[in-house]
Amino acid sequence: MTFSVPIKRALQDFRQVETWVFDLDNTLYPPHSDLWPKIDARITAYMAALLGLDGMSARALQKHYYRVFGTTLSGLIHEYQVDPTEFLRFVHDIDRSSLDPNPALAAAIEALPGRKLILTNGSHAHALATAKQLGIDHLFDDCFAIEHGDFLPKPHLLTYQRFFERHAVDPARAAMFEDIVHNLEAPHASGMLTVLVKPKHGAEDFREAWEKHEGVPAHVDFATDDLVGFLAKIVS
Structure with a gap:
């Protein structure tokens, strides 16, 4: 320890x-686990599809919301009134077998x-x-x-x-x-x-x-x- x-x-x-x-x-x-990068990538994909942004722009906005609101979801709820249940279901749909x-x-x-x-x-x-x-x-x-x-x-x-x-x-x-x-x-x-x-x-x-x-x-x-x-x- x-x-x-x-x-x-x-x-x-x-x-x-x-x-x-x-x-x-x-x-x-x-x-160092790959779980968070997997979730992170799906958040970017969700935002790109929702807002019609390219991957780089979606990722930049994602990180801005995360820093300002505490989570990207909080930013999306505040700015776009997204359905949080749908968002969470999508971004946490990952393969955990590497853990x-x-x-x-x-x-x-x-x-x-x-x-x-x-x-x-x-x-x-x-x-x-x-x-x-x-x-x-x-x-x-x-x-x-x-x-x-x-x-x-x-x-x-x-x-x-x-x-x-x-x-x-x-x-x-x-x-x-x-x-x-x-x-x-x-x-x-x-x-x-x-x-x-x-x-x-x-x-x-x-x-x-x-x-x-x-x-x-x-x-x-x-x-x-x-x-x-x-x-x-x-x-x-």
């Missing part, structure tokens, strides 16, 4: 945690005491299919997907508040695992323990440049590039 920086809280602080919350994409599976099951991750999650939940900007169907491919779907009590937050994505505080209410989560007794730094701001402000899951040094990383962060800001309590090892250390 590698900590990117000296930890700011003691691992003993996790003893108070009764709800373990995990982001999905690039957190429960690593950012290997992760029995070590399954064992580490199973060993955590308390509830385990997924909180994702993806669809519920995508979360379930991906967790199943990883061999961890049976370990989670539920999933709060983008549709459960009325398509308002992380990092909006209201999305987390809706998540807390829907699942009766006490933030002071919960921990959030996430790969994007700014998605941990609201959880930290709400009282959650925050863990930034970073890619291993030198590993391929398909995330956007603005999603990556070299340092670890004050709202991040822990940072690790080894999720399995980190979880194992918590319960040891």
Whole structure:
């Protein structure tokens, strides 16, 4: 297990945690996986067909919406009132067979005491299919997907508040695992323990440049590039 920086809280602080919350994409599976590039390509194709744009123009607009609105879907809903159900069904219709099951991750999650939940900007169907491919779907009590937050994505505080209410989560007794730094701001402000899951040094990383962060800001309590090892250390 590698900590990117000296930890700011003691691992003993996790003893108070009764709800373990995990982001999905690039957190429960690593950012060098080809799943996100597959989804990304289908978003571009959807926008090109919807707006009659060439691939380069569609991709540029896609990335603009993603940066400004938090998800491309939010931008399309705001600007073009697209049907979010249709969009999510199309962009998450991918082959997940390249993602290997992760029995070590399954064992580490199973060993955590308390509830385990997924909180994702993806669809519920995508979360379930991906967790199943990883061999961890049976370990989670539920999933709060983008549709459960009325398509308002992380990092909006209201999305987390809706998540807390829907699942009766006490933030002071919960921990959030996430790969994007700014998605941990609201959880930290709400009282959650925050863990930034970073890619291993030198590993391929398909995330956007603005999603990556070299340092670890004050709202991040822990940072690790080894999720399995980190979880194992918590319960040891």
